[in-house]
Amino acid sequence: MVAPTTAPSRSPLAPAVAPVRHTKLFALAEMRWAAIALALFLAGLAAQLAGGPHWLWWTLYWGCYAAGGWEPGLAGLQALRDKTLDVDLLMVAAAIGAAAIGQITDGALLIVIFSTSGALEALATARTEDSVRGLLDLAPETVARVRADGSEEMVNSADLAVGDVVVVRPGERIGADATVIAGASEVDQATITGEPLPVDKISGDEVFAGTLNGTGSLRIRVDRRAEDSVVARIATLVETASRTKARTQLFIEKVEQRYSIGMVAATIAVFAIPLLAGELLQPALLRAMTFMIVASPCAVVLATMPPLLAAIANAGRHGVLAKSAVVMERLGATTQFAFDKTGTLTRGTPGVAEIHCLETGLGDDELLALAAAAEHPSEHPLASAIVNAARTKGLAVPDVDEFAAHPGRGVTARVDGRLIGVGSPHALLADLDATATAAVTAMQDRGYTAVVVTRDHRAVGVLAITDQLRPEAAAAVSAARRLTRAAPVLLTGDNQATADQLAAQVGIADVRAGLLPDDKVAAVQQLQAGGQRLAVIGDGINDAPALAAAHIGIAMGGAGSDLTLQTADAVVVRDDLTTIPAVVALSRRARRVVIANLTIAATFIGMLVIWDLVGTLPLPLGVAGHEGSTVIVGLNGLRLLRRSAWSRAAAVR
Numbered sequence: 001m002v003a004p005t006t007a008p009s010r011s012p013l014a015p016a017v018a019p020v021r022h023t024k025l026f027a028l029a030e031m032r033w034a035a036i037a038l039a040l041f042l043a044g045l046a047a048q049l050a051g052g053p054h055w056l057w058w059t060l061y062w063g064c065y066a067a068g069g070w071e072p073g074l075a076g077l078q079a080l081r082d083k084t085l086d087v088d089l090l091m092v093a094a095a096i097g098a099a100a101i102g103q104i105t106d107g108a109l110l111i112v113i114f115s116t117s118g119a120l121e122a123l124a125t126a127r128t129e130d131s132v133r134g135l136l137d138l139a140p141e142t143v144a145r146v147r148a149d150g151s152e153e154m155v156n157s158a159d160l161a162v163g164d165v166v167v168v169r170p171g172e173r174i175g176a177d178a179t180v181i182a183g184a185s186e187v188d189q190a191t192i193t194g195e196p197l198p199v200d201k202i203s204g205d206e207v208f209a210g211t212l213n214g215t216g217s218l219r220i221r222v223d224r225r226a227e228d229s230v231v232a233r234i235a236t237l238v239e240t241a242s243r244t245k246a247r248t249q250l251f252i253e254k255v256e257q258r259y260s261i262g263m264v265a266a267t268i269a270v271f272a273i274p275l276l277a278g279e280l281l282q283p284a285l286l287r288a289m290t291f292m293i294v295a296s297p298c299a300v301v302l303a304t305m306p307p308l309l310a311a312i313a314n315a316g317r318h319g320v321l322a323k324s325a326v327v328m329e330r331l332g333a334t335t336q337f338a339f340d341k342t343g344t345l346t347r348g349t350p351g352v353a354e355i356h357c358l359e360t361g362l363g364d365d366e367l368l369a370l371a372a373a374a375e376h377p378s379e380h381p382l383a384s385a386i387v388n389a390a391r392t393k394g395l396a397v398p399d400v401d402e403f404a405a406h407p408g409r410g411v412t413a414r415v416d417g418r419l420i421g422v423g424s425p426h427a428l429l430a431d432l433d434a435t436a437t438a439a440v441t442a443m444q445d446r447g448y449t450a451v452v453v454t455r456d457h458r459a460v461g462v463l464a465i466t467d468q469l470r471p472e473a474a475a476a477v478s479a480a481r482r483l484t485r486a487a488p489v490l491l492t493g494d495n496q497a498t499a500d501q502l503a504a505q506v507g508i509a510d511v512r513a514g515l516l517p518d519d520k521v522a523a524v525q526q527l528q529a530g531g532q533r534l535a536v537i538g539d540g541i542n543d544a545p546a547l548a549a550a551h552i553g554i555a556m557g558g559a560g561s562d563l564t565l566q567t568a569d570a571v572v573v574r575d576d577l578t579t580i581p582a583v584v585a586l587s588r589r590a591r592r593v594v595i596a597n598l599t600i601a602a603t604f605i606g607m608l609v610i611w612d613l614v615g616t617l618p619l620p621l622g623v624a625g626h627e628g629s630t631v632i633v634g635l636n637g638l639r640l641l642r643r644s645a646w647s648r649a650a651a652v653r
Contacts, residue, residue, distance in 0.1 A: 034115040037068025041108045048105065061108045065095065068115030100289070106630075139209045139226065143168075143175035146219070157209070158226045168218040170407075173210060177229045178220035180205045184408030185216025186380065197350055197381060197449055197465070200408045200424055214380070216407025267292045270613070290617055294608035294625065303597030306637030311590040314646050319574035320583045321557075327569040329594075330552050332587030333533045337480040337580075338524065338546075340538035341492035341502055344556050345477075345577070346467040348539070350381055352389035353448060354464035356439050359455075367461040369395045371453045374413040374420040377403045382451060383411070385465055386422070410451075421454040425462075428452050432459050447501030466498070474506045476577035481507075483581045489527065491520050493542055520546035537572075537580060539564060554580060578650075586649035590640055597633040604629035 044060030047053075073092045095107030144152045146165040157175040160166070165181070168174050174187070186198035189211040198214055201207060207220055209229040226232060271288035275281065308325040315322055322328045342348050355364040372390035375383035376397060390397055400413035400420075410423020425432065425440045432440070436452065436459035443450040448464035480488050489510045492499045499513035512523050524546050527534050536543070536550035544567045547553025555568035556575055565571055572579055608625045611617045639645065 033067050033071065034112075037064045037115050038112050040064040040067060041112050044108065045105065058104060061099075061104045064108045065099070065111055068111040069095065072115065103293070139229070140173045140175050160222050160226060162222055162225060164222045166220050166222060168207075168213045168220060170213060170215050170217060172213050174207050174213060174218075174220070176209050176220070176222045176226065177224040178207055178222045180207060180218055181221050182219035183217050185218050186214035186408060188212040188214065197467075200426070202408055214407065215405055263292075263295050266295065287612065287616075291609065291612050294612060294617070295605060300598065300601045300605075303601040303633040303637070304594050306634050307590045307593040307597065307640055308637075310638050310640035311586050311645075314641055314643075315579075315583045315586060316573075318579060318582070318646050318650075319572060319576055320579050321571040321573055322583065322587075323569055323571075327552070328587050328590060330533075330587075331535070331570065331584050332591045334535040334552055334584050335484050336486040336489070336527065336532040336534050337477075337484065338489040338491050338527065338534055338536045338550070339477070339508070340536075340540070340543050340546075341490060341494055341499060342467055343539035344537055344543075345473045345490075345502060345506055346469055349468055350385040350449070350465050351468045352385055352463055353466045354443065356443070356462045356464070357460070358436055358439065358462065359458075359460040362460055365393060365395055367453060368393065368463070369397055370415055370420050370455070371422050371451070371461075371463060372397045373400050373415050374403075374411055374422045374453075376400065377413070378405060378411050380405075380411075382449070382465055383422075386451070386463065419454075419456050421457070422451060423454075425450050425452050428454060428459070436462065445497060447495075447498035449498075467502075469502065469505055470575075470577060472576060472578050476580060477506045477508060479578060479581040483584060486532065489523075491515055491523055491536070491538075491546065493520075517542045517545045521549045524549045535580070535584070537577075582646070582650040585651075586640070586646060589645065589649060593637055593640060597636055600633050600636070601629055 040060050040063040044057040044064060047057035047060060069092050076092060092111070095110045099107045139157050141157060142154045143157050143160065144167045145155045145160065146152055146167060152167060160176050164176075166175060166178065168185075170185070180201050180203050182203060184200070184202045187201050187207055188198045189208055201218065206223075207218070209226070209232075267288055270291045271284055274287065275284045305325060308328045311328050312322045312325070315328075322331065339345050352368070355368055357364060357367050368386070368390050372387045372395065375386045377400070387397070398415050400415050403411065403413040405411050406423070406427070408424075409427035410421060412419060412421045414420070421428065425437075432452065439462045440450040440452065443462060443464045446464075448466050451463040451465055452459055453461040453463065477488050487510055488508050489512065490499060490503050490508045491512050493515050494513060496511070496513040499511050503509070503511045515523065520543065524534055524536060528551065533551040535552040535554055536546050537554045537556070538544075538547055539556040541564060543555075544564045547555065547564060547569075548567045552570065553568040554570045554572060555564045557565065557571045557573040570583065604625060608617065
């Protein structure tokens with residue numbers, strides 16, 4: 001399908017992105033034409049079946065031809081000008097040929113199929129490009145730059161130079177990849193690294209453009225220009241990988257060029273050779289038209305599409321959206337799975353995993369209640385985890401006085417006259433004795449985030465915070481291993497200890513941690529260079545480049561970012577990981593049905609072509625044979641709509 005080119009809208013990181021090939025406006029226009037073609041086809045079919053006037057349903061069908069056929073016909077003629085025979089042009093020619101011998105219904109059906117598939121492809125491409133442009137808007141358009149005299153000026157993020165000093169206030173997004181030179185705060189950098197918890201930042205730490213500052217104020221020194229930032233590289237990686245993957249076609253489309261040329265050449269020969277040998281014009285033309293009808297790839301196209309579309313519909317009913325027939329076909333070729341951690345194998349929300357008391361006479365519940373009381377007024381995600389844990393246990397959380405938040409350090413509050421502090425071990429080093437330090441170290445070594453609770457400046461306990469594992473994660477990983485007979489891989493931006501702890505719970509041995517988005521792409525490319533067809537499952541913006549680069553990208557729909565959902569080839573709508581191996585198994589069954597259908601279609605076409613060439617195949621019989629094969633393969637493919645088809649595929653779980 002052909003679409004005009006436009007430039008993306010202005011954004012601070014716009015120089016990093018290539019011009020957009022499709023626009024959503026144009027894609028919607030294609031969808032409207034396809035919808036008009038479908039409506040006219042259905043109206044014509046209704047008039048025909050109801051015994052309406054011949055002229056009425058022929059007029060409606062010709063309207064369907066015009067609405068759905070002008071764009072693929074124009075694209076085919078443009079390809080022909082470039083000395084390429086496009087299958088779209090062949091389908092339009094076959095549709096016109098069908099109408100010429102009275103089979104206009106079949107021709108109109110072909111037009112509807114091709115116009116609809118082309119419009120859906122254009123719409124998917126346009127939405128992906130819109131999401132890439134939305135990613136670039138993560139970085140703020142303007143930032144507060146510090147002048148040489150210490151005053152501030154508002155400038156565009158795109159105009160920042162390496163070495164500029166920028167002030168980032170609480171709740172603002174960071175405008176550039178930079179190093180903290182003053183201040184302390186917690187920064188939510190899940191968009192870049194996928195870490196579920198905000199990371200404390202102090203002087204000397206690195207921060208990324210597009211990440212969200214917490215409650216403190218930071219002064220940062222710019223390390224990279226806007227177009228070289230990590231978030232800009234994500235956009236570039238996504239667009240490059242998506243453009244490469246867009247060239248992928250269905251198996252039948254890979255041979256369409258040779259088949260099209262061969263069919264046209266054979267039709268001309270079937271017409272010209274008998275004519276040159278002295279046969280009359282009308283019999284020679286009738287034989288050639290019969291040959292064109294019986295040899296046209298209608299049955300072959302329908303042998304491929306109905307099974308894949310039926311599999312797409314069945315998977316959709318069970319919570320997995322495969323975006324196209326190409327995606328459904330490619331899912332079945334998966335030979336290895338790679339999982340993201342946060343938001344994929346886990347829920348992406350922190351929870352209290354362990355409670356370790358350091359003071360005799362203080363119980364776990366009392367310690368948790370004190371921590372929850374101090375954290376209750378706080379908006380920090382760790383505070384929510386602690387408060388929720390206390391509520392889940394049904395603990396009474398006392399009221400507090402003199403609450404204070406200390407950015408990058410923690411909180412303090414007075415509970416029953418005692419000063420309670422909850423914060424990071426690094427910030428409370430002065431309050432930690434050897435026992436507390438050992439407890440913190442043990443928790444961190446096992447991949448937990450340690451939070452220290454103090455009472456009157458004395459450490460009285462340590463809480464272990466971790467992301468919550470999805471209950472079906474281990475079963476999904478096990479099913480993925482059985483299905484592909486290859487060990488799954490964990491790709492995460494989180495630290496090695498946390499990743500190892502999670503991997504041990506779900507049964508993954510190959511763990512690659514601390515990965516930035518381009519590192520994930522490199523890991524995917526390395527695995528695929530070894531011959532694997534990798535399915536990557538993720539949810540965050542930082543996963544989008546890896547999903548785009550993989551053989552198949554699958555997004556978790558519940559918490560997935562817009563960019564990830566649009567970049568992915570398939571989306572798990574209900575966030576059930578076990579549906580992923582099931583949809584791969586369904587795709588493999590669909591591929592077996594496609595092979596069976598192609599065998600049936602090729603047998604019918606071969607028999608009818610031979611009959612037409614060596615004998616005299618009556619046109620009505622040729623049409624009947626051609627349409628009969630089309631009906632057979634169509635019905636065979638629709639078997640995958642049955643609920644039992646999914647049940648058998650899901651048995652892999």
